[in-house]
Amino acid sequence: MEETGGSAPAGSGPDSTLPFDVFSRQCPSRGTLENVTGRWGSLTLGALYEGSLRFNALRRRVDGVSEKMLSQTLHALERDGLVHREARPTNPPRVDYELTPLGRQVAGQLLGLIQLVEGRMSEVLAARGRYDEAHTHQG
Helix, strand or coil, rough: CCCCCCCCCCCCCCCCCCCCCCCCCHHHHHHHCCCCCCCCHHHHHHHHHCCCCHHHHHHCCCCCCCCCHHHHHHHHHHHHEEEEEECCCCCCCCCEEEEEEEHHHHHHHHHHHHHHHHHHHHHHHHHHHHHHHHHCCCC
């Protein structure tokens, strides 16, 4: 997560009238987009769309993510207002993660993309095969 210094970019103030522009390197929306669309961010949001999960259950659901990466991902998504972390003062302590309303909306859009990709994987695999075949024989 890269932080930018200096003055606030256009669109960052509470009463700003300029739109955010993810294509501008100074725009804070770019960092949020990276958090959402990165491998672990999108999978974490998708998993939490199914409901509230504890850390270890979430880690099992997002197969392959390390404890450190999941922790970093959750912190970034929480900071962006997409995930809510609730620590319950039980013994042992219990921490649950769930999507905020904004997080549910973002995750819903991501799940549409995920379902599209999953549904068209036979075409993707065929294209990969054609590409690999064409590029293997080029010497």
